[in-house]
Amino acid sequence: MRGISRRVLLTGTAVGAxxxxxxxxxxxxxxxxxxxxxxxxxxxxHFTVPDQWKNDPQRxxxxxxxxxxxxxxxxxxxxxxxxAGTAWRLATSTDLVTFxxxxxxxxxxxxxxxxxxxxxxxxxxxxxxxFGAGAVVVxxxxxxxxxxxxxxxxxxxxxxxGRTFTHHGTTPVLPNPGVRDFRDPKVIRxxxxxxxxxxxxxHTKVGIYHSPNLRSWTYAGGFxxxxxxxxxxxxxxxxxxxxxxxxWVLAVSANGKASGRPNTYAYWxxxxxxxxxxxxxxxxxxxxxxxxxxxxxxxxxxxxxGRVDERVRHAIGWLNNWDYANNTTTIDSDGFNGTDxxxxxxxxxxTSTGAYYLASRPVPALDSYVSRTVRLGDLEVDxxxxxxxxxxxxxxxxxxxxxxxxxxxxxxxxxxxxxxxxDAGVYQDYAFLNRRSxxxxxxxxxxxxxxxPFDPAARRVRLRILVDRTSVEMFVDxxxxxxxxxxxxxxxxxxxxxxxxxxxxxxxxVVIREFAV
Numbered sequence: 001m002r003g004i005s006r007r008v009l010l011t012g013t014a015v016g017a018x019x020x021x022x023x024x025x026x027x028x029x030x031x032x033x034x035x036x037x038x039x040x041x042x043x044x045x046h047f048t049v050p051d052q053w054k055n056d057p058q059r060x061x062x063x064x065x066x067x068x069x070x071x072x073x074x075x076x077x078x079x080x081x082x083x084a085g086t087a088w089r090l091a092t093s094t095d096l097v098t099f100x101x102x103x104x105x106x107x108x109x110x111x112x113x114x115x116x117x118x119x120x121x122x123x124x125x126x127x128x129x130x131f132g133a134g135a136v137v138v139x140x141x142x143x144x145x146x147x148x149x150x151x152x153x154x155x156x157x158x159x160x161x162g163r164t165f166t167h168h169g170t171t172p173v174l175p176n177p178g179v180r181d182f183r184d185p186k187v188i189r190x191x192x193x194x195x196x197x198x199x200x201x202x203h204t205k206v207g208i209y210h211s212p213n214l215r216s217w218t219y220a221g222g223f224x225x226x227x228x229x230x231x232x233x234x235x236x237x238x239x240x241x242x243x244x245x246x247x248w249v250l251a252v253s254a255n256g257k258a259s260g261r262p263n264t265y266a267y268w269x270x271x272x273x274x275x276x277x278x279x280x281x282x283x284x285x286x287x288x289x290x291x292x293x294x295x296x297x298x299x300x301x302x303x304x305x306g307r308v309d310e311r312v313r314h315a316i317g318w319l320n321n322w323d324y325a326n327n328t329t330t331i332d333s334d335g336f337n338g339t340d341x342x343x344x345x346x347x348x349x350x351t352s353t354g355a356y357y358l359a360s361r362p363v364p365a366l367d368s369y370v371s372r373t374v375r376l377g378d379l380e381v382d383x384x385x386x387x388x389x390x391x392x393x394x395x396x397x398x399x400x401x402x403x404x405x406x407x408x409x410x411x412x413x414x415x416x417x418x419x420x421x422x423d424a425g426v427y428q429d430y431a432f433l434n435r436r437s438x439x440x441x442x443x444x445x446x447x448x449x450x451x452x453p454f455d456p457a458a459r460r461v462r463l464r465i466l467v468d469r470t471s472v473e474m475f476v477d478x479x480x481x482x483x484x485x486x487x488x489x490x491x492x493x494x495x496x497x498x499x500x501x502x503x504x505x506x507x508x509x510v511v512i513r514e515f516a517v
Contacts, residue, residue, distance in 0.1 A: 034333035034334045034335075038332060038333040039333060039491045040333055040334055040469075041328075041329045041330045041333045041334060041469050041470055041488065041491070042330060042333075042334045042336075042469065043339050043393070043468040043469055043470060043471065044392075044393035044468055044469060044515065044517065045097070045342075045366070045369065045393060045468060045515040045517040046319070046339055046340060046341070046342060046468050046471065047069075047091070047099055047316075047339070047340040047343075048330075048336065048338060048339045048340070049071070049073060049089070049336050049337075049338035049339075050101055050336065051075075051335055051336050052073065052074055052075050052076070052077040052078065052335075052336060052337075052338075053073065053074040053077035053086075053336070053337050053338055054071050054072060054073050054074075054089070054318075054337075054338030054340075055071075055072045055086070055295060055318055055320065055325070055338065056071065056072045056117075056118045056233060056294075056295035056318060057069070057070075057071050057295060057296065057297050057316050057317065057318060057340060058070035058071055058072070058088060058118060058119065058120060058121065058297065059120050059121070059186065059297040059298070059299045060297075060299045060314070060316075061121050061122065061123055061136070061162065061299070062123075062300065062302045062306060063123060063136065063161050063162050064161055065094065065304070065306070066092045066093065066094055067092065067093050067094070067096060067299075067302075068090060068092055068121070068136075068162045069090065069091045069092065069093060069099065069316075070088045070089065070090050070105060070106070070121060070138075071088070071089055071091075071338075071340075072086040072087075072088065072089075072116075072117070072118060073086060073087050073088065073089035073104065073338075074086050074087075075087065075104070077337065078335075084115075085108050085109070085114060085115025085116075086108060086115050086116060086117065087104045087105075087106055087107050087108040087115065087116055088104070088105050088106035088116055088138070088140070088165075089101075089102075089103065089104050089105065090102040090103065090104070090105040090162070090163065095363075095365035095368070096314060096316075096343040096363050096365060097343070097363065097365045097366055097368070097369055097517060098369075098517055102163060105158070105162065105163060105164060105165055106138055106140065106156050106165045107165075110167055111142075111167050111170045112144060112170060113142040113143075113144040113154060113170055114142060114143065114144060115142070116140050116141075116142060116154075116156075117140060117141040117142060117143070117183060117184070118140065118141060118183065118184040118232075118233055118295070119138055119139045119140030119141055119153070119184065119185045119186075120138070120139060120140075120185060120186045120187045121136055121137065121138045121162065122136070122137055122139075122187050122188075122189065122196075122214070123135075123136055123137075123162075124136070124137050124214065128196070128212065128213045128214060129155075129157065129213050129214040129215055130213070130215075131157045131159060132159055135157055135158060135159050136157065136158040136161070136162040136165075137155065137156070137157050137158075137214050138155070138156040138157070138158075138165055139153050139154070139155055139173065139174075139185045139187055139198070139214065140153070140154060140156065140185070141153060141154075141182075141183035141184060141185065142154050142172075149176055149178055149179060149180055149182075150176055151176055151180075151181070151182040151183045152172035152174060152175050152176045152182065153172055153173055153174035153185050153198075153200070153217075154167065154168070154170075154172050154173065155167075155168040155173045155214065155215065156168065168215075173214070173215050173216065173217060174198075174200075174209065174217045179202060179203065180203065181201060181202055181203040181230055181231075182200065182201075182202055183200070183201050183232070184200065184201045184232055184233045184234060185198050185199070185200050186198065186199045186200075186233075186234050186235055186236060187214070188236060188237070190274050192274070193274050194212075195210050195211060195212055195274075196210070196211040196212070196213075196214055197209070197210060197236070197274065198210075198211065198217060199234040199235070199236045199250070200234065201230075201231045201232050201233065201234050201252065202222070202231075203230055203231065204224055204225060204226050204230070204231060205222045205223065205224040205231070206222060206223045206224075206231060206234045206250065206252060206277075207219065207221075207222045208220045208221045208222055208223070208275065208276075208277070210274075210275075220275045221275050221276050223250060223277050223279075225252075225266075225284065227256070227259060228252075228254035228255060228256040228259070228261065228266055228284070229254055229255030229256070229257075229258070229263075230254075230255070231252040231253070231254055232252065232253045232254070232295070233252065233253040233295050233296070233297070234250070234251065234252050235249070235250070235251040235252070235265075235267075235296075235297065235298055236248070236249070236250050236251075236272070236277075237249055237298055237313060238272075238310075239310065239311065239312075239313055239346075239347075239348045240310045240311045240348070241311075241347075241348035241349065241350055241356060242311070242347060242348065242349055242350070243350050245348075245350070245356070247269045247270065247271075247280075247348060247356055248269070248270055248271055248272035248277065249267050249268070249269055249270075249348075249358070250267065250268050250270065250272070250277045250279070251265055251266060251267035251268070251284075251287070251298075252265075252266055252267075253265055253266075253294050253295050253296065254266045254284075256286075257447070261286065262286045262288060262289050262290070262291075262450070263291065263294065263321060263323075264286055264287065264288040264289070264290065264293040264294060264296070264317070264484075265286065265287040265288055265293060265294075265296045265315075265317065266284035266285070266286055266287075267284055267285055267286070267287060267358065268280065268281065268284050268285070269281075269285075269348070269356045269357075269358075280355070280356065281355070285357055285358070287315065287346070287358055287360065287482070288317065288360075288482045288483065288484050289450050289451065289452040289481055289482065289483050290433055290450045290473070290474075290482070290483035290484040290485040291321055291442070291447045291450055291484075291485045291486070292318075292319045292320055292321050292471070292484055292485050292486045293317035293318070293319065293341055293482075293484040294317060294318050294320065294321055294322070295317065295318040296315055296316065296317030296318070296341075297315065297316060297317075298313040298314060298315045298346060299313065299314050299315075300313065300314070301313065301314050301345065311347060311348075312345050312346065312347055313345070313346040313347075314343055314344065314345060314346070314363065315343070315344045315345075315346050315360065316340055316341055316343050316344070317340065317341045317484065318338075318340060318341075319339045319340055319341050319470075319471050319484060319486055320338075320339070320441075320486065321441070321447075321486075323442070323444075323447070324441040324442055324443065325337075327441035327442075327443065328441060328470065328486070328488070329439075329470065329488045330470065339470060339471065339486075341471075341473060341484050342362050342363065342366065342466055342473060343362075343363040344360040344361060344362060344363060344479075344482075345360070345361050345362075345363055345364070346358050346359070346360050347359050347361075357480070359478060359479040359480055360475060360479040360482050361464075361475065361478070361479045362395075362464075362466065362473075362475070366515065369515045369516055369517050370513050370514070370515060370516075371514050371515060371516035372513070372514040373511065373512070373513050373514075374389060374511070374512040374513075375510075375511050376389075376510040376511070376512070377509065377510065378506055378507070378508045378509065378510075379498060379506070379507045379510055380504065380505075380506055380507075381408070381498045381499065381500050381504065381505055381506075381507060382500060382503070382504035382505075383499065383500060384411075384497055384498070384499045384500075385497060385498045385499070386414070386418075386495060386496075386497045387495075387496045387497060387498065387510075389495075389496045389512055390494035390495060390496075391467075391494055391496070391512070391514060392413065392467075392468075392469055392489075392491060392494055393467060393468045393469055393514065393515070394467050394512050394513060394514045394515075395464065395465065395466050395467070395512070395513045395514075395515070396410065396412075396463075396464075396465050396467070396496070396510070396511070396512050396513075397462075397463065397464045397465070397509070397510070397511050397513075398410075398462075398463055398507045398508060398509060398510040398511070399460060399461070399462045399463075399507075399508045399509060400425075400426075400460065400461050400463065400505050400506070400507050400508070401459060401460045401505060401506050401508060402459055402460075402500070402503060402504065402505035402506070403459065403503070404502070404503045405456075405459075405500060405501070405502055405503040405504075405505055406427065406428060406501045406502030406503070407425060407426060407427035407428065407500070407501035407502065408425050408426060408461075408498075408499065408500045408501065408505045408507075409423055409424050409425015409426065409427075409432075409463075409498075409499060410423070410424050410425060410463070410465065410496065410497070410498055410499070411423055411495070411496065411497040411498075411499060412424060412465065412467050412472060412496060413438060413467065413487070413489035413493045413494065413495070414493060414494075414495030414496060414497050415490070415492070415493045415495065416492075416493075416495065418495075418497075419437070420437055420438050420439075420489065420490070420493050421437050421438060421493070421495075421497070422434065422435050422437070422438050422472055422487050422489065423437070423499075424463065424465055424472065424474045424483075425461075425463070425499075426454050426456075426461050426476075427501070428454075428456060429453070429454055429455070429456055430451040430452060430453060430454050431451070431452045431453075431454045431461070431474075431476045431481060431483070432449050432450065432451050432452075432483075433449065433450050433472060433474050433483035433485055434448060434449040434450075435448055435449075435472070435485055435486075435487040436448040436449065438487045438488070438489045438493070439487070439488040439489065439490070440485075440486060440487045440488060441486050441488070450483045450485060452476065452481035452483065453481070454476070461476065461477060462476070462477050462478060463475070463476060464479075469489075469491070470486055470487065470488055471484065471485065471486050471487065472484075472485055472487060496512075498510075
């Protein structure tokens, strides 16, 4: 969070927040099943908080055959006041598509240090911390005195499989050294050296720390990068590429808007010797190019027996942005504010020039929830073509091919008169997702169209687009680039159209799938 504290942002700002910001639903909108009696805008197949507020995901951990997904949750979002702030709520899942709510796991305001911010949970299989073999230990940031350089790292532990946690006193295990930004600890186990490693967000630096027992930490070094705002929610992991090469990845949530870059998850591939991270390149790559994929975390992929797949990571991000965090239709329609991206699989690939990048694809388990498939085959388009399909939550895939063309794509959630829509496709040398012609959270008008590189010489592009009631996620060319953004189309805007600019194209193997989750 930049410029204003999270606690202030979450105090007394929710009630009626969208009433003056978003256009009213047309009178012809159909009645729905939202908690307020209004039409429901709750996502059909994305994770949403049951009520109130959520923001940062916390890295899921595998315990007893389930992923334990913790996230920041404010049960007092609508009342605000001195009780505002976040706890850690828990949901469990075996397939990362459906989740079972387990309630608050790490409570807030149980010590004078206040609410609980982002951090990470680990399973202490060797009892290094002394709470018992298999205890789940959380390191999280707390800020006892707001604005007084008091952000520090505190420990909570669980002996019931990560369902409930107890604080380990009121003294931080990693005190603040006198800096303003000192938060979001991400802890991994360094088996080779028999110790724990923490990466910590420290303004424009990622600090690196070592510990034998999770209770005491020693500074080991840092990685600094300027020009992408205040770094938050760091990540560090090892992954094996498709060609068998092993790389380390260091990542942060960052804001590159001022320099025309994303406000999502920046990452570097490179090497890590347990103390120092050496990047392959000075500038980061970005795992998402849309406006709304913040506070993202990656985590291990496990099979049913708990074995780790070293070639794949999972990833999940918060579908929101601190610039307009309280602007959403779900507050009034359903009594909550908090939706996540689809869980992705992330793999490491090598380009023809030898560089490595992370590619994304929706988690394969989503295929098990397909309730309807519409196969439209190959469609020729020269200008615009409205399809005989209507829906508010679906996936559409196709490959677009052409000889001479300026741009091509799809109009999603199109109104009957064609005046409202979300556009996704390619134009000249970039891929884009444009929400300008649909209601959306950005009232400034600045953050409407996102871009990622595209080579027009290819004369083809593969698109996989996930559309839900309040979001669009576009995967370009097998997930080389992804755009995730919120949009709040009217529920009566259900159309779908194809378009080209500057020539004809063939939209090959157009398939629409709906999901029952």
